[in-house]
Amino acid sequence: MSFHTNTTSRRSFLRLGGSVLALPFLETFAGAKASQAAPAKRMIFLGGGFGFTKDTFYPKKAGRFAEIGMTEGLAPLARHKNDITMVSNLTNHGATDPHGGSVSYLTGANVAGTPGKRFHNSISCDQLAAEHLGKDTRYSSLILSADEPDGGQNSGHGAGLSLAWDASGKPMPGINRPLDLYRQLFANPGDSRTELNDRLKKKQSILDLVRINGGNMKRTLSKSDQEKLDEYFTGVRQVEKGLERQAKWADIPKPKAPFDAPLEGLTGEKAIHLMYDMIIVALQTGMTNVVSYRQPVCSLLVGMGIKLKAHSLSHYGFSEPRIVASRERDKKCSALFAHFIDRLKEAKDSDGSRLFDNCIVSYGSNLRSGHELKNVPAIITGGGAKDIKHGRHVVLPEKDTPLANYWLTLMQQAGVKSDRFSHSTGIVPELLG
Structure with missing residues (x-):
């Protein structure tokens, strides 16, 4: 497959005041069109820490967003309301410690471990998907994380090096900096x-x-x-x-870089923006079909001018400044996610279709609000899951439906031939049809 990168006449990024300004992706990244085989399915797993503000982020009832409206926290996603699905009543049965972070978010393993024995994780669903979808790509999966001042412990992620864990239950290191991802993706x-x-x-x-x-x-x-x-x-x-x-x-x-190398110390919102945009390029150029991204929390707050620590926002109940900060954080996260969806819709795939139409994207967190382990947030977007109808908030009839059922459903929609994952008891039929 040939990809052209005429960076002189048709750039997708501009340098502006030391930062990067993303522009709509151009056809030069799309490669050949109708003559190509059907585009591959892609899976993207995006995870934040500490959940969201209970009263202002989560919808109060089930139904189509066009009818029930968007909450304050979800408002930045309003332009995509017909292309997202939010699922409630999912619980990670393996997460038994609210301070365990996202260690078992994609695995379902018991964070607390077995008394007297070493904690042993299991394979994460992104790596299981990579075994099926990443056989013919340069990278079986892209594993992204972030430089956080505490190594992730106080950013809601806990131990581990990313969201990914290998077949032996060992932590897999993530690419933390936009500059490192840039160097890995593009020719040097x-x-x-x-x-x-x-x-x-x-x-x-x-x-x-x-x-x-x-x-x-x-x-x-x-x-x-x-x-x-x-x-x-x-x-x-x-x-x-x-x-x-x-x-x-x-x-x-490797393809030539369509823009200059990012700055060495890029963090927070700018880093997330750039990571998102490079994910698009990696998917669009066929370098990978599976991506996981353990997103920064602490540096995002710092960039927003919020001086409170990320962990303190999980105890916002009796503090008005913390409540305000938590709500602002929610809107910022939704705005960044909306930007990512924008890019997926603008980018062309190998056959000329929208990249969005061939992706399955999950966005969520290991906690609901504060230190609540049950009913964790899950938002799906992308047209790659042909059986999932978007534009609604789905409240599952069974409380504490295994989160593993959700992951299994998405993997099956991506063509992964598996009947079970972690503690799953089946798929989530309410998402289909």
Whole structure:
């Protein structure tokens, strides 16, 4: 597939006062059109921390948004009201600790773990989707996170390195900075075949040395330590798979960057904007079909001029300044999400259709409000789930419907052949038809 990036005459981004101004995506990114096969399904998982303000974000009743209206917190999404679906009464049965953050948001594993034993997570649904949708892409999935001053602990995300966990239940590192994502997506001087081969050989040599030393060590270890070492080598195998994929794609050049590299210290709202826009380019150019993004919370508040800490907003009940800040945060998050939907609708896919029409996007949080673990927010958009009818708030008849049922439903809509995920008891039929 060929992608053209005439950045001189048809740029998609402009530099403005040290920041990046996003413009509508142009046909030069769409590649060939009608002659291409049907576009692939894409899945995007977006997660924030600490939930939203109970009284002003969540709709009071079920129904079509055109009839029940948009709440204050959802108001920035009004222009997309016919293309989003909000689901209520979903509960992550694995989340038993409100301070566990988003550790089990995409996995459903028990955050508290088993007493006396190490916490062991399970595979996240984005990685399960990547096994099916990412076989023929440069990156089986893009895993994005954010630099937060506390490493995520006080931003509502808890432990882990991103929203993604591998098949062994190990945390997968995310790309934290827009600049790092820029360097990974677009061609740079270090992408020559010779230099790539040198890097691959060095990495493989290190892995071989680790394997030899580890094999000798294993004979002297206890059974428990042997299990830990086995888990470690499972991670080593994941690295090897990554190297194999890099070698496979080494002769296929990356697209040239359509805009200048972002600033080194970009954070908060500007960072989210740029991450969203680069996600669009990655999907549009076929570099990946699956994306997860653990979004920043602390730096977003700082950029908004809110001096309160993110965690303090989860205790807003008796503080008027905190209530006001929480409501402003909600509107900002909805506005950023609306921007992302704008971009999906503007971008052209390989056959000339809207990229939006081939995507399944989930936006939500591991908590509802404050420290409430039940009835977590979930918003779906995109036309990739052909059986899901948008434009409504769906209140499920069964309280505490497993969140895993929701993930299973979305994966099946994307063509992932799976009848069960985590603690699922089935799909969510109320979303279909």
